[in-house]
Amino acid sequence: MNINYFQFFDMVPEAILVAVLVITFIADFIAHGKENKSWLNPLVSVMLLVSAIATLFVGDDQAVLFGGAYVATPANTMMKAILCAGTFIVVLQSRKWLSGEDAKAVEGEFYMLTISTLLGMYVMMSAGSFLMFFLGLETASVPLACMVALDKYKKDSAEAAAKFILTATFSSGVMLYGLSFLYGSTGTLYFADFAEALEVNAMTICGMVFFVSGLGFKLSLVPFHFWTADTYKGAPTTVTGYLSVISKGAAAFTLAVLLHHVFFALVEQWEILMDILIVLSITIANLMAIRQTELKRFMAFSSISQAGYIMLAVIGANAEASLASLMYYVLVYIVANMSVFAIISVVEQNNGGRTDMRAYDGFYGNNPKLAFLMTLALFSLGGIPPFAGMFSKFFVFMASVNGQEGNWLPYFIMFVALINTVVSLYYYLLIVKAMFINKTDEPLPTFQSDGNTKLTLAICTAGILLFGVVSCIYEAIQSACVASC
Amino acid sequence: MDIFSNFGLTLFVIVPALMLLGLWAARDVKQVRGVMVAGSSVLVALSVLLTVQFINLRAAGNTDEMLFVSSMPWFKSLNISYAIGVDGISVVMLLLSSIIVFTGTFASWKLQPLTKEFFMWFVLLSTGVFGFFICIDLFAMFMFYEVALIPMYLLIGYWGSGKKEYAAMKLTLMLMGGSALIILGLVGIYFYNGASTMNILEIAHNNNIPVDVQNVLFPFVFIGFGVLGALFPFHTWSPIGHGCAPTSVSMLHAGVLMKLGGYGCFRIAMYLLPGAQETWVPVFLILTTISVVYGAFSACVQTDLKFINAYSSVSHCGLVLFALLMMTQTSCTGAILQMLSHGLMTALFFALIGMIYGRTHTRDIRKLGGLMKIMPFLSVGYVIAGLANLGLPGFSGFIAEMTIFVGSFENADTFHRCCTIIACTSIVVTAVYILRTVGFILFEKVADPHYEELTDATWDEKVAVVCLIACVAGLGTFPIWASNVINGAVGNVLGVINM
Numbered sequence: 004m005n006i007n008y009f010q011f012f013d014m015v016p017e018a019i020l021v022a023v024l025v026i027t028f029i030a031d032f033i034a035h036g037k038e039n040k041s042w043l044n045p046l047v048s049v050m051l052l053v054s055a056i057a058t059l060f061v062g063d064d065q066a067v068l069f070g071g072a073y074v075a076t077p078a079n080t081m082m083k084a085i086l087c088a089g090t091f092i093v094v095l096q097s098r099k100w101l102s103g104e105d106a107k108a109v110e111g112e113f114y115m116l117t118i119s120t121l122l123g124m125y126v127m128m129s130a131g132s133f134l135m136f137f138l139g140l141e142t143a144s145v146p147l148a149c150m151v152a153l154d155k156y157k158k159d160s161a162e163a164a165a166k167f168i169l170t171a172t173f174s175s176g177v178m179l180y181g182l183s184f185l186y187g188s189t190g191t192l193y194f195a196d197f198a199e200a201l202e203v204n205a206m207t208i209c210g211m212v213f214f215v216s217g218l219g220f221k222l223s224l225v226p227f228h229f230w231t232a233d234t235y236k237g238a239p240t241t242v243t244g245y246l247s248v249i250s251k252g253a254a255a256f257t258l259a260v261l262l263h264h265v266f267f268a269l270v271e272q273w274e275i276l277m278d279i280l281i282v283l284s285i286t287i288a289n290l291m292a293i294r295q296t297e298l299k300r301f302m303a304f305s306s307i308s309q310a311g312y313i314m315l316a317v318i319g320a321n322a323e324a325s326l327a328s329l330m331y332y333v334l335v336y337i338v339a340n341m342s343v344f345a346i347i348s349v350v351e352q353n354n355g356g357r358t359d360m361r362a363y364d365g366f367y368g369n370n371p372k373l374a375f376l377m378t379l380a381l382f383s384l385g386g387i388p389p390f391a392g393m394f395s396k397f398f399v400f401m402a403s404v405n406g407q408e409g410n411w412l413p414y415f416i417m418f419v420a421l422i423n424t425v426v427s428l429y430y431y432l433l434i435v436k437a438m439f440i441n442k443t444d445e446p447l448p449t450f451q452s453d454g455n456t457k458l459t460l461a462i463c464t465a466g467i468l469l470f471g472v473v474s475c476i477y478e479a480i481q482s483a484c485v486a487s488c
Numbered sequence: 489m490d491i492f493s494n495f496g497l498t499l500f501v502i503v504p505a506l507m508l509l510g511l512w513a514a515r516d517v518k519q520v521r522g523v524m525v526a527g528s529s530v531l532v533a534l535s536v537l538l539t540v541q542f543i544n545l546r547a548a549g550n551t552d553e554m555l556f557v558s559s560m561p562w563f564k565s566l567n568i569s570y571a572i573g574v575d576g577i578s579v580v581m582l583l584l585s586s587i588i589v590f591t592g593t594f595a596s597w598k599l600q601p602l603t604k605e606f607f608m609w610f611v612l613l614s615t616g617v618f619g620f621f622i623c624i625d626l627f628a629m630f631m632f633y634e635v636a637l638i639p640m641y642l643l644i645g646y647w648g649s650g651k652k653e654y655a656a657m658k659l660t661l662m663l664m665g666g667s668a669l670i671i672l673g674l675v676g677i678y679f680y681n682g683a684s685t686m687n688i689l690e691i692a693h694n695n696n697i698p699v700d701v702q703n704v705l706f707p708f709v710f711i712g713f714g715v716l717g718a719l720f721p722f723h724t725w726s727p728i729g730h731g732c733a734p735t736s737v738s739m740l741h742a743g744v745l746m747k748l749g750g751y752g753c754f755r756i757a758m759y760l761l762p763g764a765q766e767t768w769v770p771v772f773l774i775l776t777t778i779s780v781v782y783g784a785f786s787a788c789v790q791t792d793l794k795f796i797n798a799y800s801s802v803s804h805c806g807l808v809l810f811a812l813l814m815m816t817q818t819s820c821t822g823a824i825l826q827m828l829s830h831g832l833m834t835a836l837f838f839a840l841i842g843m844i845y846g847r848t849h850t851r852d853i854r855k856l857g858g859l860m861k862i863m864p865f866l867s868v869g870y871v872i873a874g875l876a877n878l879g880l881p882g883f884s885g886f887i888a889e890m891t892i893f894v895g896s897f898e899n900a901d902t903f904h905r906c907c908t909i910i911a912c913t914s915i916v917v918t919a920v921y922i923l924r925t926v927g928f929i930l931f932e933k934v935a936d937p938h939y940e941e942l943t944d945a946t947w948d949e950k951v952a953v954v955c956l957i958a959c960v961a962g963l964g965t966f967p968i969w970a971s972n973v974i975n976g977a978v979g980n981v982l983g984v985i986n987m
Contacts, residue, residue, distance in 0.1 A: 327565075387638045388631040397627070400675055401566065408679060414672065421668035428664050432641060432657065440645045440653060474563045481565040 010069055015062030016083045017125050019054045024118045026050065031111025040110060044098045044455070047114045051094055055087035064483075067131070071193050074131040076487035081480060082256050082330055083125050089249050089337040090121050092462060096345045097241040098455040099352055105156050106239070113153060116146040117245065124253035128260075133182055133192040136257070137175075144171045144221070147250065151238040163237025170220060170230040178217025184210030194265045201268040208272050215276060218261075221254035222310045223303075225283040232291075235303035240351055240358075243299055244344035247306040252333035255313045259329050263322040264488075277318050278412065282419050284311030289426045293433075298347055298358045301430070302340070305384065308427060309336055315420055316399045318413055320406030327484040328395070328402035331470075331477050335383065335395040338466030342380035345459045346373055353450040365446035366438040373452070374438045376460050381431040383467045386424055391471035396424065398477070492538060492556040497572045497622045500582060503530055504615040511608045520604050521597065527611070528590040531618075535579075535586040542579045543969065546976060553689065553980045554624065562628070568686050571625040576977030577824050578621045580970060581744075581751060584831045585621065588743045589614050591955050592736035595839040597948035598846075599647070599734065606647055609639040610736065617744055626674050626686040626756070633670075633752070636745060637663050640729075640737070648732040655732035662725040666715030670752070673709030676701065677760055691760050692984050699763040706764035709757040710772060717749025718805040719772070720779040727786075730798035735842025738794065742801045743835035747827045750808040754820070754981070758812065762985040765815070770903065773813050777907045779806025784917035788924070793841045793851040796925055797834065800877065803914055804830040810911055811892040814904065815985070819895025820978040821971060822888055828970065829876075829884035829963060836873045836956040840866055843949050844929075847942045853925055858934035863944045867930045869953045874922040876960050879915055884963035889915065891971075 012018055027047055034040045064080040066073070094117065101110040123142025130136035148171065152164035186192060188207045189200035201207060219227040235243045262273050285308050292304035313336070316329040350373075351358050367374040383392035400420070404413045452460075470476050491499065507527035514520045545555055557573035574582070592610070599606055616636025623629045638660065645656035678686060682696035691697075697705075715722040726746075730738045758765075783803030790796045804826065811823035843866055844859065845851050860867040876883035879890075896908040934940065945953065963970060 382638065388634045393631065393634060397630075397671065398566070400671060401678065404675060404679060414676065417675065418672055421671055422665070425661055425664045425668055429657070429661055432660065435641070436645060436653065436657075439642060477563055478565060485565075 006069070010073075013062070013066050013068055014073060014075070014129075016054070016058040016075075016080065016087075017122060017129075019057055019061075020087075020118060020122050020125060023047075023050045023054055024115060024122065027111070027114050027118060031115070034111065040107070041102070043110060043114075044094065044101065048091055048095045051087060051091040051118075055084050055091055058084040058087055069131075071131045071195060072135045073126075073129050074194075075129055077483040078326055078330070078487035079128045079256070079260070081483040082128055082252070082333075085330065085334050085337070086121065086124060086249050086252055089252070089341070090117060090245070092337070092341045092459055093117065093241060093245045093249065095455050095462075096244070096341065096348065096459040099453045100239060100241050100348060103352070105154065109153050109155070113150065116150045119146045120144075120150070121249070124249070128253060128257055130257075131194055133186070133194075133197070137179070137182070140178075140217075140221070141175065143250065143253065144175070147171075147246065150242045150245070151234055153242065154239045157237070159237035160239065161237075163234040166230050167234045174217045174220035174227065177213050181210040181213025181217065185214065194261075198265045198267065201266065203269055203272070207269065211266055211269055211273060212276060215258070215273070215280075218254055218258045219280060222251055222258065222314070223307050224280045224310055224314065225287045225307065228284070228288070228307045231307055232300045232303045235306075236297060236299045240299065240344055240348040243302070244341055244348075247302065247344070248333075248337045248340050251306065251310055251313070252337065255310070255329060255333060256326075258314070259317045259326055262317055263325065274318055277314060278416050281311045281314050281318070281416060284308065284314070285420055285423045289423050289430070292430045293426070296360050298360055298363075298434075301360065302343065302347070305427070305430070306340070308423070309384070312396065312399055312420060315416065316402045318416065319402045319404060321402065323481070323484045323488045324402040324405045326488070327477070327481040328398040330480050330484070332395040332399050334476070334480070335391040335466070335470055338463040338470065339380045339383040339390075339392055342376060342460060342463035342467065343384070345456055345463065346377045346380075349373070349452045349456045350447065354447055357447075360434065360437060361443075362447060363434060363437045364441040364443035368446055369449040370447065376464055377438065378435050379464060379467055381434055385428045385431040387428075389472060390467050391469070392467070394471035394477070490541075492541065493558070495558045495560070495572065497538075497556055497558070497574065499534055500531070500618040500622055501615055503527060503534065504611050504618060507611045508608060508615070511604055511611065514604055517603050520607055521593075524593040524607055524611075528586065528593050531586040532590050535583040538574070539579050539583055539973070542574065542576070543973060546973070553984075557624070559625075559687070562625075567684050568627045569625050570623075570628055571687050572622045573624045573689075574622060575980065576973040576975070577751065577754070577981075580824060580828050580974055581621045581747060582618065584747070584828050585614065585617050585744045587955070587959060588740055588831065588835050591835060591839065591952040592739045594948045594952035594955075595739060595842060596734065596736035597946075599736075602646075606643070606734075609643050610740070613639040613643070613740060613745075617740075617748065620748055621751070624688050626677065626688060626691075628686075629688075629756075630667075630670065630674060633748060634667055636748065637667065640733075640741065643737045644729065644733045647734045647737070649734070650732045651728065652732040655728045659725040659729035662722070663716055666712045666722070668712075669708045669715075670712035673705045673712060673757075676705045676708075680705075688755065688760060695762070695987060697761065697763070702761040702764040703767050706757060706761045706768050709761065710753055710768070713749045713752035713757060714772075714809065715749070717746055717753060717809050718779060718783070718802040719749075719809060720775050720782055720802075720806065723779065723783075723802045723806075726802050727795050727798040730801065730838070731792060731794040735838055738838040738842070739835040742798070742838060743831040746801060746805045747808070747831055750805065750812065750823065750827055753809060754812050754823070758815075758985060759981055762987070765985075769813050769815070773810065773904070773907050776806050776810040776813060777910050779803065780810055780911045780914045781917070784914040784921070787921040788917060790921075791853055793844070793853060793925070793929070794838070796853075796921060797837045797841060800837075800918070800921070801830070801834050803918070804834070807889070807892060807911065807914070810907070811896060814896040814899060814908075815982065816895045816898045817975070817979055817982060818898060819892055820982060821975050822891030822893075822895050824974045824978065825884070825891055825967070825970060826888035829888040829960070832956055832959045832963070833873060833876050833883075833885060836869070836953065836960065837877065839949075839952050839956065840870045840873060843945060844870075848936075848939060853928045855935055856929040857932045858930070859939070860930040861934065862939055862942050865945045865950065866953070869945075869957065870930060871926055872957055872960075874926050876964070878919045878922045882961065882964050884960050884967065887964055887967045887971075
């Protein structure tokens with residue numbers, strides 16, 4: 004049987020993104036060596052925005068292609084649109100960094116690497132077989148290591164990239180080992196057949212655990228999180244932002260779909276596994292975040308803890324509610340986290356690279372608007388209403404015990420997560436305290452942010468304020484999930 | 489004019505939102521003050537109008553459990569609606585909140601620095617409070633409840649005094665800890681009530697939650713709200729929190745926010761989980777009795793004026809929970825009356841303490857003395873507040889406490905009677921610390937010769953004090969309208985609980 008290559012055109016989101024990649028390549032080629040490259044960033048940003056919108060509205064959001072290797076559902080199409088919108092925000096915010104002397108030469112590479120990883124994530128989320136999944140995962144991970152190393156003149160950056168790629172490769176190896184067990188036990192890599200053929204025995208449980216470890220690395224769940232703090236600290240701030248939201252969101256979505264739809268025969272085992280990972284991630288990351296003095300490391304531990312909350316949605320029995328609340332949480336997390344990273348980035352660039360928390364003492368005095376926006380974003384991360392973070396946390400809690408009447412364990416996990424929200428609020432408030440209450444003799448001077456940062460912050464703040472109260476966002480995600488399951 | 493049907497109650501949230509916009513646009517202190525006075529007057533007018541319309545509708549024979557009910561689906565897939573409605577208890581609480589916001593504006597008339605930001609956080613806090621009282625959907629109620637918690641951190645941490653950073657962090661974290669427990673309870677109630685609804689009227693009437701589940705959820709919800717309602721031993725945020733907070737923040741917090749705790753305990757814990765009474769009411773009765781007595785005794789040994797009042801609030805708010813747990817019609821009516829009365833009295837106290845502190849720059853009662861000769865207006869105000877607090881007839885405190893103890897005594901069994909008698913002893917102890925404080929700071933010799941130069945109250949301070957004294961005395965001499973309004977509502981709630 005011959006492959007029908009026209010099926011590539013049915014992979015609408017991926018086709019659009021490949022077109023964006025090709026245009027970016029040509030644009031960078033044209034712009035190479037020229038003095039004025041200021042049109043390149045708007046071009047890429049607008050293309051990403053258009054592709055995010057087009058992903059939602061163009062083409063059919065249900066498709067099974069290449070004999071089941073590629074599966075498009077309304078849920079993963081919507082997730083692709085969410086991640087593309089998140090990447091648009093990242094690229095928008097990156098302009099100031101890329102116009103600096105050090106990063107100017109690698110501007111085009113940054114865009115192409117980012118779009119490549121995003122393409123890999125699309126493929127990973129739409130995979131219908133473990134082979135496609137692995138292809139997508141690797142495409143999403145390897146360029147990330149290059150992106151982490153982009154600050155060529157800082158050795159922190161190279162060290163971060165080395166730690167990242169070594170851990171990534173090792174995790175992929177472990178995951179492949181697990182996959183080999185699973186393949187050996189069921190005889191197929193295609194999800195549909197695999198799910199039916201899966202039995203509960205020691206080999207498959209072992210395979211599943213190794214498999215989840217590989218994805219746990221990408222999600223930076225404890226105990227697979229050791230690379231996170233150093234990589235987040237060493238990478239350029241924009242790349243850290245991308246790592247913390249987009250990469251995590253894609254991995255979370257994929258893990259949720261795989262656990263509920265592919266590994267459902269092993270549900271009792273993976274529930275226990277996820278319970279342990281969630282409790283460890285949330286608790287240990289929270290305790291470590293309290294001790295941090297450098298903001299990017301702090302955000303690393305905060306994001307490990309948030310990954311725990313994201314996966315909390317998965318332990319519920321109702322697959323649609325779990326997936327919907329997970330996607331919604333990722334969306335809200337994107338806008339809140341990108342807001343924080345945009346502010347960290349602009350402060351870093353205007354103050355000689357300072358990212359320590361003491362730099363923010365008395366920040367409100369000279370830069371009241373930025374301090375205020377930072378506060379809104381931190382409150383959203385902490386789960387305070389009326390910001391979207393509270394809605395997303397509440398819905399995740401609801402999803403985690405959905406359909407579990409009579410079972411006390413999910414309620415206990417939720418209780419642990421709730422106590423940890425208080426702890427996380429403490430460390431988010433430490434930054435708010437530094438900005439508003441701490442006094443210092445040398446606060447950071449007043450500075451003007453560039454236009455792109457202002458636009459990024461405007462978009463993110465609008466998201467923080469509106470995504471919760473305006474219910475149609477959550478309802479749209481929910482109906483996409485119901486249509487998929 | 490019928491402005492409260494068809495979501496008209498949302499005005500109570502819209503007006504503070506407009507005040508926020510107005511404050512954001514204000515350019516100088518005069519405009520800030522103007523916005524605050526205008527907005528809070530509108531809120532007082534609205535709450536008075538609501539009370540009058542409510543009384544008229546009840547007199548005309550409307551016996552629905554809640555009036556002005558409107559509901560709009562919000563998150564359809566999760567069965568969460570924006571559902572609002574009021575009954576007698578909510579009406580009285582809205583009235584209390586609007587009076588405190590109004591007088592709080594005047595009590596902080598001269599606050600510096602960053603007056604605009606202060607009032608913005610203050611109004612955000614009050615938005616949460618008003619929203620909590622008008623909503624009857626659990627998710628919406630919880631959302632407004634949390635909105636009312638977080639501005640406290642900055643209000644105390646920046647504009648406070650003393651160990652303000654510690655106080656702010658302790659208060660915020662303990663109250664958020666309470667919210668965490670509440671979420672667990674709410675999610676449990678949602679999934680176990682059979683209809684997967686968040687509307688409290690539906691949940692209460694269906695009464696489908698299995699009793700063993702109710703027994704598990706009740707302590708979470710009760711303790712969660714009880715943290716805010718100063719339930720022993722979760723009250724420890726309160727003394728230092730009130731002690732370090734600025735004046736109008738203390739007024740709003742002790743006057744209104746701590747009543748959110750009592751309201752939540754009644755409306756959510758007891759109303760929705762009635763099957764848990766047998767197991768848990770005795771346990772919490774013991775804790776609340778301890779609160780009442782412990783708060784009063786602790787107040788006796790304090791030397792900081794604000795701490796005395798803070799422990800007094802622990803004692804009186806403990807009395808609210810005590811009366812609610814007694815579960816007779818009279819005692820629950822007394823509890824709500826006590827919420828109203830204590831809210832007004834404690835606001836008056838904190839306002840006066842703030843005014844005295846602003847002049848003498850000390851709150852230590854050992855260093856104050858003889859203020860009656862120097863600031864007669866404020867001192868007489870303080871005496872009146874003290875007499876109201878210890879339950880002198882003619883003021884609202886007497887009405888509330890009498891109703892509570894008469895109602896509590898109606899329970900004939902030994903356990904309840906013992907608790908009532910022990911709680912009654914707090915009346916005497918209250919008199920001790922009130923009169924002791926009054927004697928120390930107002931009478932005797934003038935402690936510091938510099939005090940001779942201090943001025944008495946300015947016009948803005950007089951407005952705040954006179955308003956509150958008028959309310960306290962008015963409620964004390966003419967309580968029947970409030971009592972009727974509350975009685976009907978309490979009767980409805982207890983009727984559903986005992987179903």
